[in-house]
Amino acid sequence: MPPALAQASRAAIQIILEGAQLRRKLQDNADHVRGQVHKMGFDSMNSSTPIIPILVKDPLRAMAMSKRLLEQGIFVQAIRPPTVPNGTSRLRLTIMATHTREDLDQLTKALRNL
Numbered sequence: 001m002p003p004a005l006a007q008a009s010r011a012a013i014q015i016i017l018e019g020a021q022l023r024r025k026l027q028d029n030a031d032h033v034r035g036q037v038h039k040m041g042f043d044s045m046n047s048s049t050p051i052i053p054i055l056v057k058d059p060l061r062a063m064a065m066s067k068r069l070l071e072q073g074i075f076v077q078a079i080r081p082p083t084v085p086n087g088t089s090r091l092r093l094t095i096m097a098t099h100t101r102e103d104l105d106q107l108t109k110a111l112r113n114l
Contacts, residue, residue: 026097
């Protein structure tokens with residue numbers, strides 16, 4: 001077996017072994033942000049996944065909020081018609097296992113100040 005293939009196989013096995021830990025961290029991160037979003041009174045549209053929508057309704061407001069967050073170094077996509085129905089524009093938070101608690105706290109602080 002070529003050394004590169006052996007190393008790739010070894011790395012793949014390591015990812016599989018660490019997968020459960022990454023999935024737990026991802027769920028913990030998403031639960032933390034979702035809880036903070038609810039405390040702030042935002043509607044997360046009953047999301048239970050690491051992709052957390054924040055219902056804004058107005059497309060121009062969603063775009064303005066996305067822009068203000070980006071100015072703070074936080075990329076949060078604004079989703080608006082025709083991608084979603086009229087009146088359901090939203091911000092889409094995409095939480096990852098690699099986000100630190102500091103990253104998440106920076107996000108929630110920025111959301112609080114919108």
